[in-house]
Amino acid sequence: MHWMSVGHSKVAFTWVDARYFDGLSAQRRQVFVSLDVESWRLTIHDSSGAELDIWPLETLRQLRDDAGGGLVLCSGAVDPGEARIVLSNARAISEIKAACPNLTKTTVTGRTWGKIGVWIGASVAAVALMIFVIVPALAEQLAVLIPPEREAKVGSAVLRQIERVFSEQEAGDWHCTNSEGQMALEQMVQALQQGQEFPYPIQVGVVDNEMVNAFALPGGHIIVMRGLIEIAEAPEHLAAVLAHELGHVAQRDPIVQALRAAGTAGLLSLVLGDATGGTVLALAGETLIAAKNSRAVEARADDFALAQLAKAGVSPEALAEFFELLLEEMGDPVFGMGWISSHPPSAERAAHAREAVQTARSYQKSVSSQEWQAIQQICAK
Amino acid sequence: MTYTSTLQGEGAASAPTHLNGAFLPEKSKLFWLALWTGALTIVTFGIYRFWARTRLRRYIWSSTKPGGDSFEYTGTGLEKFLGFLIALVVIMVYSGILQVVLDFIGYNLWGEVISGPNDSMDDALIQTGLTYGAGLAILPLIFFAQYRARRYMMSRTRWRGLRFAMDAAALGYTWRVMLYFAAWSLSFGLLTPLATFRLEKYMTDRMWYGDARFEQTGQWTALYAAMKHQFIAVGVLLLGAAIIYFGQAVALGGNVMIAGGLWLIFGFVYYQVESFKYLTAHKVLEGKVHFTSNASSARVIRIFVLGVALIAVLVVGLIIAFGALFGLFALAGGGLDITGGDPWTEIFAGIGLVAGLGAIFGSLVALVCIGAFVIVFISAPILGHYVDTFRVENAEPLEQIRQRAGDNMVDADGFADALDVGGAF
Ligand SMILES: [Zn+2]
Secondary structure, three states: OEEEEEOOOEEEEEEEEEEEEOOOEOOOEEEEEEEEOOOOEEEEEOOOOOEEEEEEHHHEEEOOOOOOOOEEEEEOOOOOOOOEEEEOOHHHHHHHHHHOOOOOOOOOOHHHHHHHHHHHHHHHHHHHHHHHHHHHHHHHHHHHHOOHHHHHHHHHHHHHHHHHHHHHHOOOOOEOOOHHHHHHHHHHHHHHOOOOOOOOOOEEEEEOOOOOOEEEEOOOEEEEEHHHHHHOOOHHHHHHHHHHHHHHHHHOHHHHHHHHHHHHHHHHHHHHOOOOOHHHHHHHHHHHHHHHHHHHHHHHHHHHHHHHHHHOOOOOHHHHHHHHHHHHHOOOOOOOOHHHHHOOOOHHHHHHHHHOOOOOOOOOOOOOHHHHHHHHOOOOO | OOOOOOOOOOOOOOOOOOEEOOEOOOHHHHHHHHHHHHHHHHHOOOOOHHHHHHHHHHHHHHHEOHHHOOEEEOOOHHHHHHHHHHHHHHHHHHHHHHHHHHHHHHHHHHHHHOOOOOOHHHHHHHHHHHHHHHHHHHHHHHHHHHHHHHHHHHHOEEEOOEEEEEOOOHHHHHHHHHHHHHHHHHOOOOOHHHHHHHHHHHHHOOEEEOOEEEEEOOOHHHHHHHHHHHHHHHHHHHHHHHHHHOOOOHHHHHHHHHHHHHHHHHHHHHHHHHHHHHHHHOEEEOOOEEEEEOOOHHHHHHHHHHHHHHHHHHHHHHHHHHHHHHHHHHHHHOOOOOOOOHHHHHHHOOOOHHHHHHHHHHHHHHHHHHHHHHHHHHHHHHHHHHHHOEEEEOOHHHHHOEOOOOOOOOOOOHHHHHHOOOOOO
């Protein structure tokens, strides 16, 4: 083994022994390698001194993440060639690392990038098609096939799960049970059902929670949270929200949405992988898609609400007012989630509600002020 | 003997007739590699996972050195990523439709079963039934994926410069597994040896090293010896039940049953190890080269138990660090996966988003750490034990084996990645 200096700093070596696999047979051979910095080559001699191979330095690649402690080399700019050299001489290894510029470089051909582009495009298209077209359509068609009485039972089961969560969250009664308030509330809902056939009896209840929120569950359950009653400035505001949620019930939106969400969540978790960063993205994605899909659904529920408010003799303006109320309060972060997040109030929605108001007609209160007081006290103990 | 070297060098003077396996990773290097690639996976929202897996494999492969020459893993992250995309498009359509349909069936059944006001047992029952239903429908795809993944890994593995390979026969494998799976279920597990042996034979007979073919010889009935501890465990369990039922001694019977349960777990590990030993001893390469494994089930269990204990201690620290945030997250997000529907989002939307995201991030960091611990203290040591106790007998004919052409699998092991059935490495 010889070491020699080339120029001031460039050092090369000759006759360093190494293991060589020619990539043609399973033989292991002891060979000698020489690094020639002048001619930019690594020369491989067999034990008899005959030249086996010459590798240009710029084509040398090392195997990465190698646990061997030595250096495994191959030669090939795009494809790693078949032959391998295994070096264990520390000094020779550092010389090679200093002399070869491309040891850790990987070259990806344009064709590969093209393939990747095509398949990324195809998979994005497939995901989009499934999430935005096939799954929603399938959910809507299948939801129709679920008999109402079964949907009602699904609703009760969901309700029980909500109950479980709330009773864990805050000890005590989660459900507001003041009977006068409940009666007044049911009367309000009854009035809003005029001329409509629902597949199941509507059951309305108030949850003792400060959030400003209301929602419909499968099977005709409508849940209102105490916070929403507190922020309403008049009984008609509450009536408007209830009418809107009744719209969801009439269109069977909750069960459609549950079916759709199951499909979407399954798809997204497939794309994004298991318990890694994908989880966050899947949650965010699901929320975004739910929000996007729901615009048309919300508009239909609004229209339903406007019609039913008018039938009950309540001015559709109440819905507009409630939206405006929410618009004012939007800045408040505590307040910023709840009903607002699923029902973004906007000037257009308010204006659309106001269009439904017939100026010639006189409207009445939805419930008496006594009854309104009872509703406001529904959570009092 | 065709060693050309006459000079100093390992194994040159007298070529061994057998080669010992050797697994020589540096634990700290492996840990930092797992941790670093795990962190990159989080930061890239999971996209880096293909490269992470590839780098770990490269490291593990190169730590494995039968006869002093290390394995080489030639797969690339890019190739895996592309394979994943291809598999995704296929699976997407299948499973998206499946999910909605199953959910539909679920709601119908749900309504059927639930009658009382508070029978959450039935909810759980239906949920379990649905999970199994989904499992059955996706099962063929999983077996298909497993064969293709094994074939991909073989085709990307080299030793002494020569490629391994496996024939393209995933479909044949899939229907055979389904068949043996049915036989296995109908026989209450009594036909386990038949399934183990025949499936291993199906795969082994299609495996190559260079131009040399592997063959699985032996008898499936011989594997019953490996099942003996499972039989004993079942006997102990029955004895415990009998003591409770006939002897009315609940405490004694309960203890006997606990012992039986632990014995059963040991029995499963024992079967894994012993069947591996038998199958290894009856594999032949090119009709001449034989193999032996001296793996020990006691050793495998010890590695596992010690690893779990060690990880538990390490994880306690992580739990203390993230515990508070985690609790908040459980409240904020716990309901989302039940229906994922509008009502849930509305209910939980009010709870602090920032705290929730913080908790998610914290738990992801904890997961990455635990993943790295599992690799370093459990998966790698167990693999190491198998490798260290592995021997190639009569290694001389290896020298005659020639290279084979590369196998271009565009879908790589993408199906396994998409279905998450990749295994430890
Ligand atoms: Zn709405």
